[in-house]
Amino acid sequence: NSKDADPIYVGKNNYKYALTHYETFKGKTISPAKVQNVKFRVEKIVRFHGKISGAPLYLVASKDKKYSCWTTQAMLQYYYFNSKGMRGVVNPLKRIANRSADKNIISLKNKQNKRDFNAAMKAANKLKGSQKKFVVNSLKQLKKDNNIGVEGDNLLLFGF
Incomplete structure (x- = not known):
């Protein structure tokens, strides 16, 4: 459901910030439903070790870095199978x-x-x-x- 999806950050400055911070942050965002006909690719993977454990997070971004978002493997699989x-x-x-x-x-x-x-x-x-x-x-x-x-x-x- 797109209303439950994480926000997609807009702008190259937000992309640069997302490269170093995987938590959600304040920045210009757009609803995933409004982003259409944009191809995303995985830019960075964060794996958790030690006391913090969990599924890896993936930073996906458009080719021009205008849109970026942190997502999980389950969401990547969902979009892949429903393409x-x-x-x-x-x-x-x-x-x-x-x-x-x-x-x-x-x-x-x-x-x-x-x-x-x-x-x-x-x-x-x-x-x-x-x-x-x-x-x-x-x-x-x-x-x-x-x-x-x-x-x-x-x-x-x-x-x-």
Whole structure:
């Protein structure tokens, strides 16, 4: 939900401050719902050691450093799986996962599962770059296992 999301800081000065401070701070912010068609990349990772423990935080920023935000791995995964390019891969895999949960059909030899798997593979081949390589390799591993019930081995299935 975008109202629960952390604010996105606007401006290069806020980006420079965020590089050294991972806590929320006062600065010009904008709602995540208002930021559209901007590609973000991970700029910095903060891992906690010693008495302070927790999940790592990621500083994501736009290419021109106009927008920046600290986020968690769960939010990065959420945006990754819900991106427009991944939608064609994720939806057929969700259908297979739901079918296996409802009817205990986990084999890819099942006619419906095979159809959905082929649709996911077709969509994966339309992706670009390292994303395509990761998704296609994960799907090939899934096909080799011939079973969606194998957990812990396939990174792509962690989201389902």
